[in-house]
């Protein structure tokens with residue numbers, strides 16, 4: 001690898017004093033740090049340091065236009081506008097894959113491979129396949145000439161695609177220059193460009209704010225972003241590229257000896273792509289056909305934990321030497337197959353629509369559906385969001401509609417399939433709150449109940465407070481909240497912490513075990529970080545990210561309560577709307593009364609401790625996570641250890657100091673043992689986190 005580490009302090013002089021060599025060193029340094037960040041997931045410098053260096057690069061490039069290198073990281077911010085997309089002929093064509101959805105079909109595929117290759121049945125359990133995610137994005141072909149990215153194009157019809165090089169160059173983890181010293185004369189790398197769920201949600205929120213058309217799913221958002229004329233737009237969208245195959249290689253004399261030709265698909269993923277500077281998906285598996293079937297089930301379970309949408313796995317014969325003998329059908333290669341997850345959409349009848357009052361008073365239409373199985377889950381209800389959405393979908397009661405489940409979210413009605421002209425009934429917006437019957441107020445596209453004592457609002461905010469998005473009180477589920485509210489045992493969230501044996505005695509359906517569990521779960525949540533507490537209040541427009549920001553900027557609830565709207569607005573990332581929500585919430589007498597009563601109950605909010613970077617407790621540690629974590633998502637776990645000073649890695653390396661394993665952990669456990677790396681179960685990990693974040697002052 002040629003990525004050499006260059007320290008930021010080397011560039012402390014004024015940009016006018018820079019030599020061409022200095023400029024080239026900045027390019028190399030930024031490439032190195034960008035690679036650590038985007039490809040290895042192990043940033044070596046802070047964002048601020050990176051930005052500083054980046055600004056320097058731009059200054060020098062402005063002064064010396066003629067120095068700009070074809071692989072300068074400045075190309076990542078885009079700027080090039082292309083009015084027309086030229087056609088690009090793919091050589092060889094970009095084929096598609098045959099699809100299966102059942103395990104029996106996977107076995108049939110295995111049988112066909114054996115038959116075609118005339119292999120002996122006795123090798124059936126040792127024959128290796130490679131499984132990798134089937135990314136749901138836009139297929140891309142990248143062409144590198146002598147190591148420099150010269151073209152990026154869409155798959156198109158497989159033979160001919162569109163030249164979108166200007167946009168491709170802005171994708172964060174696509175190297176503009178390959179990391180090997182003697183690159184082939186020509187190398188084409190194929191893969192998929194995808195958008196994270198997080199980026200997709202943020203993008204749609206932004207589009208909604210600007211009253212623009214929303215994207216239906218991350219795939220469309222990725223494709224739409226890459227087909228823009230102005231590459232600044234693609235640059236602003238959080239896109240990632242995952243390579244999955246090599247299209248073509250033309251070696252020159254010096255390259256041939258440097259980059260040995262991979263013999264297996266596993267080698268392509270594990271050695272070849274990373275050596276070139278590409279990030280590969282860690283969700284891969286080599287094994288016999290039964291291992292692959294197990295892997296499919298595991299990935300299907302883990303699907304909702306992934307940052308990206310995948311719609312199945314691609315199973316490939318691992319030994320590349322056999323691909324040619326397996327041949328191709330008219331459309332597909334016979335060495336690979338796409339094993340797809342069951343559909344996550346289904347068609348059913350819209351039986352009725354009811355209206356539900358949420359914690360902020362917004363009244364949401366809910367579709368009642370004829371029960372239907374969507375990707376293994378029976379769906380009876382789906383969200384219709386608001387009246388404008390109903391108009392947009394043009395659905396009526398009695399129509400046949402398509403329902404989808406995307407990620408872990410509540411199912412939603414996606415489209416109208418068939419309108420029942422004879423019997424369909426119009427969906428009418430209610431005038432009064434379905435819960436408290438007060439007159440509703442129309443606010444933009446929303447209907448809102450403004451009665452703060454409305455049962456619907458109160459129960460919904462209590463449910464939210466105790467839910468996974470709030471304090472996560474395990475033994476206090478939504479049904480119990482409703483029951484306890486109706487029995488007048490709880491009215492506000494502070495009352496939850498005043499519940500005791502006596503209050504919970506004599507309640508229908510509550511036995512001794514349940515009561516003890518509930519009281520234990522509640523008392524376990526008596527010490528909560530400021531961030532979690534803010535999040536659990538369910539303040540309008542204040543979710544996880546804003547709560548995190550608040551906790552970063554304030555030490556106590558008292559400080560927050562005495563903050564003005566303008567001061568909230570001054571926090572980076574907090575705009576006037578959120579500032580107003582925060583201010584109004586913390587200046588409402590009733591809210592303050594409830595918070596004060598809560599603090600009197602023995603409930604404590606742990607103040608965030610400001611630590612200097614050098615004395616963070618996990619400094620020097622490199623954590624790797626494997627298997628399914630049940631208590632928290634992997635990216636949350638990574639964030640938490642990073643906050644405590646540790647770095648994280650995707651795979652076990654010589655730098656790894658600790659492996660945290662969840663359920664169904666795979667080969668990393670063995671690797672960690674072999675390398676004598678400390679291992680920790682999820683439970684031990686949580687204990688460690690609790691220990692490290694303990695001993696802090698209470699507000």
Ligand code: IVH
Pocket residue numbers: 094095096097098132133134135136138139140155191192244245314333336338
């Ligand atoms: S291999 C000849 N591997 O699926 C084999 N394709 O239906 C070429 N895809 O257009 C494809 N993830 O865009 C391969 N790990 C993966 C993939 C993958 C997603 C897409 C690809 C292709 C389509 C084939």
